[in-house]
Amino acid sequence: MAETLIALDRISKHYVRGKEKIEVLHELSLNIEQGDFLALMGPSGSGKTTLLNLIGGLDQPSAGTITVSGQRIDTLSGGRLAQWRARNVGFVFQFYNLLPVLTAAQNVELPLLLTHLSKSERARRVQIALTVVGLEDRAKHKPSELSGGQAQRVAIARALVADPTLLVCDEPTGDLDRKTADEVLGLLQTLNREHGKTLIMVTHDPRAAEYAGHQLHMDKGRLIEAGAQA
Amino acid sequence: MASAFAQVTAVTALNLRTVPSRLGPSMVIVIGIAGVVGVLVALLAMAEGFRATLSSTGRADRVLVLRGGANDELSSVIYRSQVPTIEQAPGIRKDADGKPIAAAEVFMLTSLPRRGATDPTNVVVRGTQPNVLAVRPEVRIVEGRMFNSGMREIIAGRGAAAEFEGLTIGGSVAVRGDGWKVVGIFESGGNVHESEIWTDAEAIMSAANRGAPTSVIAQLESESQLQPFKDFLTKDPSMTVDVLSEPKYYASRSKMLSNLINGLGYFVAVVMAIGALFGALNTMYAAVSTRSVEIATLRALGFGAAPVVVSIMLEAIVLALAGGILGALIAFVLFNGYTISTLNGQTFSQVAFDFRVTPALLVQGIVWAAVIGLFGGLFPALRAARMPVAEALRAG
Numbered sequence: 029m030a031e032t033l034i035a036l037d038r039i040s041k042h043y044v045r046g047k048e049k050i051e052v053l054h055e056l057s058l059n060i061e062q063g064d065f066l067a068l069m070g071p072s073g074s075g076k077t078t079l080l081n082l083i084g085g086l087d088q089p090s091a092g093t094i095t096v097s098g099q100r101i102d103t104l105s106g107g108r109l110a111q112w113r114a115r116n117v118g119f120v121f122q123f124y125n126l127l128p129v130l131t132a133a134q135n136v137e138l139p140l141l142l143t144h145l146s147k148s149e150r151a152r153r154v155q156i157a158l159t160v161v162g163l164e165d166r167a168k169h170k171p172s173e174l175s176g177g178q179a180q181r182v183a184i185a186r187a188l189v190a191d192p193t194l195l196v197c198d199e200p201t202g203d204l205d206r207k208t209a210d211e212v213l214g215l216l217q218t219l220n221r222e223h224g225k226t227l228i229m230v231t232h233d234p235r236a237a238e239y240a241g242h243q244l245h246m247d248k249g250r251l252i253e254a255g256a257q258a
Numbered sequence: 259m260a261s262a263f264a265q266v267t268a269v270t271a272l273n274l275r276t277v278p279s280r281l282g283p284s285m286v287i288v289i290g291i292a293g294v295v296g297v298l299v300a301l302l303a304m305a306e307g308f309r310a311t312l313s314s315t316g317r318a319d320r321v322l323v324l325r326g327g328a329n330d331e332l333s334s335v336i337y338r339s340q341v342p343t344i345e346q347a348p349g350i351r352k353d354a355d356g357k358p359i360a361a362a363e364v365f366m367l368t369s370l371p372r373r374g375a376t377d378p379t380n381v382v383v384r385g386t387q388p389n390v391l392a393v394r395p396e397v398r399i400v401e402g403r404m405f406n407s408g409m410r411e412i413i414a415g416r417g418a419a420a421e422f423e424g425l426t427i428g429g430s431v432a433v434r435g436d437g438w439k440v441v442g443i444f445e446s447g448g449n450v451h452e453s454e455i456w457t458d459a460e461a462i463m464s465a466a467n468r469g470a471p472t473s474v475i476a477q478l479e480s481e482s483q484l485q486p487f488k489d490f491l492t493k494d495p496s497m498t499v500d501v502l503s504e505p506k507y508y509a510s511r512s513k514m515l516s517n518l519i520n521g522l523g524y525f526v527a528v529v530m531a532i533g534a535l536f537g538a539l540n541t542m543y544a545a546v547s548t549r550s551v552e553i554a555t556l557r558a559l560g561f562g563a564a565p566v567v568v569s570i571m572l573e574a575i576v577l578a579l580a581g582g583i584l585g586a587l588i589a590f591v592l593f594n595g596y597t598i599s600t601l602n603g604q605t606f607s608q609v610a611f612d613f614r615v616t617p618a619l620l621v622q623g624i625v626w627a628a629v630i631g632l633f634g635g636l637f638p639a640l641r642a643a644r645m646p647v648a649e650a651l652r653a654g
């Protein structure tokens with residue numbers, strides 16, 4: 029048994045809209061092991077993104093505790109949580125979220141601007157990250173000059189450049205065609221297997237989920253099934 | 259963690275790079291603020307020019323003697339019998355012949371038609387002594403000659419000559435009765451006298467049936483003689499006069515109108531600034547909302563709320579400063595040295611003066627711009643910082 033990286037204990041999340049209280053997550057408990065590649069599936073509105081945002085420290089639960097590497101993150105203030113994200117989490121979004129005015133290399137460099145690394149060291153790490161995703165020759169391209177698959181690979185380079193333990197990916201292939209999606213998923217799998225990253229990926233696509241080591245299914249804010257997959 | 263400063267620099271640089279893609283809305287800030295600063299600086303430059311013209315008329319070692327309680331030359335009378343006492347008072351400089359450098363003057367208003375207009379406008383007529391050029395050495399006859407004593411001859415200040423019909427050498431105007439011949443044009447270093455016409459005191463007093471002059475102007479040996487001179491005259495019970503140094507007198511003359519122009523300047527600028535502030539707020543709210551996903555992405559990557567706030571405010575301030583500098587520059591180019599003449603509310607005469615766009619006014623305009631930028635950026639920046647990251651990311 030690998031050690032537990034993330035422990036969610038009876039977390040709930042609700043939103044208040046006027047008089048209405050919308051329960052999105054119900055006392056959900058879950059342990060994720062170090063080095064796991066977890067696919068989170070389920071119908072639209074079941075709470076996948078909400079759960080992912082809690083794990084990634086983008087949002088706070090209404091109740092329950094979240095512990096990552098032994099540290100409670102549900103009690104961190106906004107500023108501390110931002111610092112925690114910068115050190116521990118890489119994000120990959122469905123629509124890449126690259127900054128259009130920056131080149132691929134500058135986009136990848138962004139998380140390193142939050143470190144004390146020198147300019148030359150930052151350039152070196154950006155170069156390595158772009159090489160890992162196979163885009164070292166696109167460093168000077170703007171996002172508008174990249175294909176969807178390339179843009180997502182740049183986003184993945186950005187997510188891993190600061191060497192976080194955890195990568196959270198919300199429908200990373202949702203906007204890509206089959207072949208490109210396979211390339212991106214293969215890349216994520218490599219990051220998990222060869223670089224030891226813990227990955228949590230939300231997807232609607234069962235074929236995409238097959239790249240993961242585990243699949244979890246959600247419905248109406250609850251986990252309904254957890255099974256090991258080849 | 260990198261220093262807050264490094265984060266601010268990075269995020270601000272990023273913001274500013276996105277400005278070209280939002281050029282239209284950004285120009286709203288630049289142009290709106292350029293308008294505010296341009297108008298503010300122009301109006302204050304007008305007040306400043308007016309004040310400078312009137313206060314440059316003064317010399318600290320020259321004194322004006324008025325009747326006690328008279329606020330200005332127009333309402334003052336000095337009896338002929340008092341004139342010798344004043345001229346013999348201690349402290350007045352003597353000329354080569356040992357005569358005091360002082361002149362009893364009569365200050366009157368007349369109305370003349372302005373060039374190209376028919377309705378007459380007030381102009382100051384100063385009846386003075388033949389030694390006036392010794393009393394006021396800054397005055398130079400630039401055309402023609404000095405008036406002769408006892409004759410219906412006038413010399414016109416350069417400003418008055420430009421302003422009024424008939425004030426050219428050889429011309430003739432009606433002052434008190436017809437037939438006052440223009441024999442000279444004078445310059446006075448740009449001060450208020452250039453808007454006056456001068457003639458011989460005795461000639462004008464007899465034409466106007468006036469028995470007494472209005473004031474005595476005297477050159478002191480030095481500024482330090484002011485107090486003894488003043489003490490001598492005010493302690494004499496037969497005198498009842500006020501003694502003022504020239505700068506003090508002219509500063510009090512200009513105060514009302516320059517305050518009025520200043521007040522108007524600030525009022526118009528405040529109204530316009532409120533408009534520009536709303537324009538800036540609108541632009542920056544829009545900028546924040548079009549960039550909400552970018553901002554949320556940066557926050558997700560671990561950038562703090564403070565750098566986001568500071569960078570958005572800096573963007574607004576940079577745009578505002580661009581507008582401020584533009585407006586100040588336009589005011590400078592269009593108005594610096596621009597000459598106008600206006601009615602001096604306290605003497606009801608025409609005073610010609612230049613707008614003076616001083617460095618202090620430019621700085622003031624730019625400070626206004628920065629303040630508008632500061633507030634125009636503050637509230638949108640706070641909104642951006644409060645925006646929940648997870649929600650903003652969804653919106654993308």
Ligand SMILES: Nc1ncnc2c1ncn2[C@@H]1O[C@H](COP(=O)(O)OP(=O)(O)OP(=O)(O)O)[C@@H](O)[C@H]1O
Nearest residue numbers: 043045050052071072073074075076077078079649
């Ligand atoms: N800020 C919010 N205020 C109110 N309700 C919200 C808010 N954010 C999310 N929800 C609701 O929470 C529920 C779960 O949303 P979530 O985005 O987690 O679903 P999801 O499983 O990721 O769906 P999808 O597959 O469509 O992305 C939805 O019903 C959504 O409307």
Ligand SMILES: [Mg+2]
Nearest residue numbers: 076077078198
């Ligand atoms: Mg979702």
